[in-house]
Amino acid sequence: MSEEIKLIEVKEDILADNTKLAKQLRDKLRKEKTFLLNLMASPGAGKTSLVIQTIRNLKEKLRIGVMEADIDSMVDAEKVAQEGIESIHILTGVFCHMDATMVKSGLDAMDTDSLDLVILENVGNLVCPAEFETGAIKNAMILSVPEGDDKPLKYPLMFSVCHALVINKVDYLSLSNFDVKKCRERVLKINPDIKIFEVSCQTGEGIDQWVDWLHEEVKSI
Numbered sequence: 082m083s084e085e086i087k088l089i090e091v092k093e094d095i096l097a098d099n100t101k102l103a104k105q106l107r108d109k110l111r112k113e114k115t116f117l118l119n120l121m122a123s124p125g126a127g128k129t130s131l132v133i134q135t136i137r138n139l140k141e142k143l144r145i146g147v148m149e150a151d152i153d154s155m156v157d158a159e160k161v162a163q164e165g166i167e168s169i170h171i172l173t174g175v176f177c178h179m180d181a182t183m184v185k186s187g188l189d190a191m192d193t194d195s196l197d198l199v200i201l202e203n204v205g206n207l208v209c210p211a212e213f214e215t216g217a218i219k220n221a222m223i224l225s226v227p228e229g230d231d232k233p234l235k236y237p238l239m240f241s242v243c244h245a246l247v248i249n250k251v252d253y254l255s256l257s258n259f260d261v262k263k264c265r266e267r268v269l270k271i272n273p274d275i276k277i278f279e280v281s282c283q284t285g286e287g288i289d290q291w292v293d294w295l296h297e298e299v300k301s302i
Contacts, residue, residue: 106216119217124205178209
């Protein structure tokens with residue numbers, strides 16, 4: 082029993098240290114006028130596709146950098162680099178999330194003074210990334226239509242910590258039983274202040290609303 086209590090204390094200490102560092106990073110970024118967006122989602126939900134659409138729509142207005150976090154492989158980082166912006170790859174190994182220490186390492190490798198927006202594409206996962214603060218100014222997540230409209234019921238923490246939800250792959254709606262209205266109701270019950278966008282990275286539908294919101298958020302920092 083004493084060993085179990087000790088393990089809980091260690092975990093609390095780690096989370097407390099991470100939260101403290103995250104606040105320091107956030108304060109530093111605000112002073113530098115650099116907006117860090119933490120983008121989270123399941124594998125295959127369309128994180129990289131949304132990042133690329135965001136870059137293409139905002140690179141003439143904002144100086145953008147991207148941090149790609151993956152357990153393995155540089156595939157996503159290479160795709161982003163092809164868009165002509167600075168891309169940092171963070172190999173997390175066995176870790177299924179990014180924390181403030183990892184983010185600081187990535188930011189230290191970038192010239193954040195010359196960037197308006199840094200997008201962190203977190204590890205594909207709806208559980209662990211929601212538990213660790215990264216120092217981001219805002220958190221956003223993607224829920225794709227093929228995943229189903231019941232995910233807010235299964236992963237409430239993820240929906241509660243995010244400022245924006247992108248419902249992606251709406252071009253699949255006619256092929257699925259995904260109920261957008263029901264999904265919205267479930268999400269807003271968890272987080273009444275969250276912004277919800279319905280998009281298709283494939284057709285471009287709804288992308289304008291997403292990038293307009295993000296652009297305004299960056300300008301307001």
